[in-house]
Amino acid sequence: MNFLGFFNITTVALALMFIGSIGMLVVKKPIDKVILYSIVDAGFLLAVVTFKYLDVAFAIAILGPVSTIIFLMSILKIDRIRHNNREGGPNV
Template sequence: MEFVSIIAIALMIIGSFGIIFLKKPLDKVIMFSILDAGFVLVIVLFKYLDVAMFAALAGPLSTLVFILAIVKIKEIRQKKLDSGDAL
């Protein structure tokens, strides 16, 4: 059980540092998914299984919203570059 908790903490730390230090938005999405996996594992270790079920269902939805936001920001930046406005 202790080994699993070390893995969960490691996943959350790796995901957090990846989100902070990586520059590409899609790489941040991957790191967010790693962070989410560690978070759900910690919730399961504390035996809050109903909360873990909600987190497991809400995780992919939040990732989808994150990806849609990245696409929309990219479209807005592209329109500004095409129209000649400065960022």
């Protein structure tokens, strides 16, 4: 029995994007949101490749890790600001 015919690449891409975005809304921990963000990014890249926009897929593959690093830096900055506010220190 061939199960690969049941799964369509577009369906898998949409499922990855849907599961990742719902998970980002539900999960509270910021680091877990980064993992779910990468799942959404993988689904988006797969959808772009499915529609044969390979130049756009190349740009997504190059800029995806950069945006993940910026996302991580913002999470660390927000965590530091929250920690300093609890202690009553400066917000730097």
